[in-house]
Amino acid sequence: MASLPLPLPLAEAPDDVRPVLQGESPLHVAHGLAERFAQTAAERDARGGTPKAERDALRASGLLALSIPTVHGGLGANWRTTLDVVRVLACADSSLAHVFGFHHLMLATVRLFGSPEQWHALFEQTSRHRWFWGNALNPLDERTLAHPRGGWLEFSGQKSFCSGALDSEMLIVSARHAETRAFLVAAIPTQRSGISIAQDWNNFGQRQTDSGSLTFEQVRVEHHELLSDPGPFSSPFAGLRPLIAQLILTNIYLGIGEAAFDDARHYTLSEARPWPASNVARTGEDPYILSQYGEFWLGLEAARALADKAAVGLDHAWSRGTRLTATERGALALAIASAKIAAAQTGLDICTRMFDVAGARATHGELRLDRHWRNLRTHTLHDPLAYKIREIGEWALNRTYPTPSFYS
Template identity: 65%
Template sequence: MDILEKARTYGIFIAVIFINNFQLMDMNILRPLGYHKESDFEEPIKIAKRLSAEFALTAAERDYLGGTPKLERDEIRRSGLLAMMIPKEYGGLGANWVQTMQVIREIAKADSSIAHVFGFQHLMLATARLFSKPDQWERWYEQTAQFNWFWGNALNPLDERSIAKSFSNWFEFSGQKSFCSGAIDSEMLIVSAKNQTDGKLLIAAIPTARTGITVLEDWDNIGQRQTDSGSINFEKVRIEQHEILAEPGPLSTPFSCLRPLIAQLILTNIYLGIAEGAFEDARKYTLEEARPWHTSTATTSKQDPYILNHYGEFWVGIESTRTIADLAAAKLDNAWHIGTNLSEAERGEVAISISVAKVLATKTGFEITNKMFEVMGSRSTHAGLRLDRHWRNLRTHTLHDPLDYKIKELGEWALNKSYPTPTFYS
């Protein structure tokens, strides 16, 4: 059974189980928790579609140039979408996770780098919400919505080069962090360091412009070229006690352990968006430029049976992954709504659903970004088109954490009914 057949099978199987677990016999599970009318969500998705169309016009050129997409980041600032998942009482749009993920996916169709930093905006806000006290995250939410702050990431728990020294009521961070996506041109950062005293991970929310912080422009990878995922130097950076996310702290409760699942689902929707964008680029090229092979009986490429077979397989993969990704987001919404009363088992169910979605998105994405050239022909490899960026973006991003280990976790569940152990990657 190849991957697309598996996607079809798994898509139907998991959807049925998922709905049964919620004791629902229809698609009400996808009804937004934060919005009461469909029209409430029309404006954000309309904005996302407009931005996606604009970003697509320059995506290939900007992929070549790399660097910071400053103009595009400012467009997102002006759009109001940076406060999308912030509740309305704090000045945000009050979107749920289903809606937020769909907007991330829409942007990723055009530009997965911008979708990455936009998605991590909501991951950083969720980090503050899950790891800190209400009087901390509520203030950050209000200020983000009011001033259109962009949040960057400098957490990376696997990079232990940053050390925290403890003083009477403050800390001092020194060292370096890598893979700091979106740090350039951000107003706030989520940062971490290893406590010199007890070796525990300390996480804080601080302004990017604070004295002692140097954001390095050293990101030059084959894909995701405008995520600014380079390094940051911390030189005796003062961190106040009220900036430390300590109550309840990182991964300390089932509810706070939703943080890595949100990260995984953001990546899932970026991968799916890449696949959808690659599909649309291939479709346009096939219809407008491609020629049938000289031994084909078809007069046009759109009539060629082998090309049609590929597109049928592409569509099965995309539709299956969309279904599973949206169902996983709905399950995340349910867990988010339960809040601090969330149980380990309920958290585990969300983890399994998101892992399935991520595996499908990864494999469907590679199927399309690789085989898209078979439906376009040799001329589509012209360097100026940069259609290989879809594969390069997916290849770069999917190494974030190995797919083999994600599948192993699913195997532990399928065979032994053991939920994934919460870490920053599971």
């Protein structure tokens, strides 16, 4: 890939948003929120359910308007800054980073699939009302059908893995047209009649993402709510949507890996005792433990470099707009896939081996340090890494770019 420009500086926030941030940079605000969220992360992991107070803190922070252009009342941040905020939040609480990152993915979906009239209005309302967006798109779950009803469509069926749908104001939803089988995407209010969101998310990881199921019962969707101009995969630029999703996941994985590293280091230095055969006075002098930390650090540094390079590439592609070529999109897909694989493999390695260096006391149940592995293992099953590696192999050997889909 050709060298890419540095990311653009963060645009100045408009007057109606600046007081919310109180003159602080988005990353400074994110670090403050992360410090707060980290204090209750273990307790909330045990409890599960909706992190209502924490989601409201994100609303109040102004960061839900982070990626929205200033002309529409947002903060005008580029993707590099937005993804850095996702990573900071993930280091404290990967569930909150998940719903926050997917909120910005839903906004990107409106921008990439919708008309200027649609995203202008929805961006402005999101900024003004501090809306939280949830996900009910899930292209692999085709149980929802859209039935034509004269001048509107009736959505009926179910969707699974609806992250952040609970406690949201707006949803991105999808359905198959009952007659043409066309894939339809729409932006609709969460509280619309006929939408039921079940509180049935009880997985062992990402326990506060509310990624459970949603039911549509004769939900009325107007034609002007469909994101069909230009619509999904209508151009290489519209095809950035899955790449943004993949890079959000990458930064969540990286944040989890960094959190596991930090927790392991704390317990190695403060709680772990040297093994008698090591003949050292303190655990931090054990050569085997030092070697493992060296491996951890190298893995994180490589994943960080790849993730940051991919974020710069995304900003470059975003700035190209409809001029983006299929080749440019393909090169970005490979850069993001490389970063995602590195972040996932390194993170899983650290989350598994952290107890080898932190010692037996780190397994105390109330600490719930196993949540790092549980969160990462749950999230890395989003789409199989083996297929990502195969995509890179196709490029490395045959110079074939990944075929655009909702997962590549």
